[in-house]
Amino acid sequence: MRIGALAKAAGTTVRTVRYYEEIGLLPAADERSAGAHREYGEEDVERLRELLRLKGLLGLSLEELREVMVGEDARAARRRAWHETSDPDDRRRILSEGLEYTDSLLELVRRRRAELESFEAELRERRQRQAHLLRELARV
Amino acid sequence: MRIGALAKAAGTTVRTVRYYEEIGLLPAADERSAGAHREYGEEDVERLRELLRLKGLLGLSLEELREVMVGEDARAARRRAWHETSDPDDRRRILSEGLEYTDSLLELVRRRRAELESFEAELRERRQRQAHLLRELARV
DNA sequence: TTGCTCCTCACGTCACGTGAGGTGGC
DNA sequence: TTGCTCCTCACGTCACGTGAGGTGGC
Numbered sequence: 001m002r003i004g005a006l007a008k009a010a011g012t013t014v015r016t017v018r019y020y021e022e023i024g025l026l027p028a029a030d031e032r033s034a035g036a037h038r039e040y041g042e043e044d045v046e047r048l049r050e051l052l053r054l055k056g057l058l059g060l061s062l063e064e065l066r067e068v069m070v071g072e073d074a075r076a077a078r079r080r081a082w083h084e085t086s087d088p089d090d091r092r093r094i095l096s097e098g099l100e101y102t103d104s105l106l107e108l109v110r111r112r113r114a115e116l117e118s119f120e121a122e123l124r125e126r127r128q129r130q131a132h133l134l135r136e137l138a139r140v
Numbered sequence: 141m142r143i144g145a146l147a148k149a150a151g152t153t154v155r156t157v158r159y160y161e162e163i164g165l166l167p168a169a170d171e172r173s174a175g176a177h178r179e180y181g182e183e184d185v186e187r188l189r190e191l192l193r194l195k196g197l198l199g200l201s202l203e204e205l206r207e208v209m210v211g212e213d214a215r216a217a218r219r220r221a222w223h224e225t226s227d228p229d230d231r232r233r234i235l236s237e238g239l240e241y242t243d244s245l246l247e248l249v250r251r252r253r254a255e256l257e258s259f260e261a262e263l264r265e266r267r268q269r270q271a272h273l274l275r276e277l278a279r280v
Numbered sequence: 281t282t283g284c285t286c287c288t289c290a291c292g293t294c295a296c297g298t299g300a301g302g303t304g305g306c
Numbered sequence: 307t308t309g310c311t312c313c314t315c316a317c318g319t320c321a322c323g324t325g326a327g328g329t330g331g332c
Contacts, residue, residue: 004285014286019322035287035329056199057256062321088277095274102267109260116197116256120249127242134235137228144311154312159296175303175313202295 006040010048017048025051025062025069047072054105058112071101146180150188157188165191165202165209187212194245198252211241 007014020026021038026048032038054060054068078094085091147154160166161178166188172178194200194208218234225231 002286013323015322015324018287023321037286037330053259057252057259059196059199092274092277095270095277099267099270099274102263102270106260106263106267109256109263113253113256113260116249116253119193119197120246120253123242123246123249127239127246130235130239130242134232134239137232137235142312153297155296155298158313163295177304177312 001040001044003038003040006044006048009045010052012048012052020048020051020062023062023066025066043076047076054108058108068105071104075101141180141182141184143178143180146184146188149185150192152188152192160188160191160202163202163206165206183216187216194248198248208245211244215241 001009003014003017007017010017017026021028026044050072051065051069055062055065060068075098078098082091082094085094141149143154143157147157150157157166161168166184190212191205191209195202195205200208215238218238222231222234225234
């Protein structure tokens, strides 16, 4: 898959992909001879999608994203390690680290949702007042 | 209230307030002699707060905000008009316009919440899988 | 060969941050 | 008078957008 297909699949632009690579948010597609096309796989789509959602929905800066991505790197590493071991202790460790990471993301998302819901509640209240007054006027 | 107090009350910076004034998102505090201090009131805090929430929570650009703010201007105008009339027909019209505007904001907020909830659902699912696998391993 | 997508500079833009140098009010 | 906040340029920065000019693969 080339850069255009990746960008489209993840819902962003070619320039953004190149920029993220430039600042190290996406891994530089390995061993490209100068001027050669970049090649990507499914896991790059996954990673880019998650990046964009964390940025867009949670409003993280690319610097903050970089920190979260340390967690994403570890997640990818765990996935590989998972398939390379069958030792239950290893797998238990891998899983609990994964759980911890998922929980930290869930915490971020929940906090955001709380803000959004408080705004929505305020709007609903406003709506109520307006609708109530309209009914009052209708009775006159 | 001066610009520092306004910025603090709304949870932003002095520079941002000046920038929003520059591009016309906030009204230029009227009839300042060159170099004089800007003066603000409670309704400026209100407006700036709403702006920042629409921007931060919904991820609107300042250009998009400018369009929404046309609605906010109308809202402020309706508030003034409300107090200047007692004619039921006028008030009914004011109220239904207000309702319409509130509904459009609610629609924006709901759409965002839906995106956030779908992300949260995905994370919960991921968490479930991890927790399930952990229990499986514990039984071995 | 034609069309499309890709490549690398590199300058432009949006939404501010951050001094520089100076003035105003408790 | 001292301190704090304010003022206006104006350059810097972050996260890309947008050509310019050229090369690569179906």
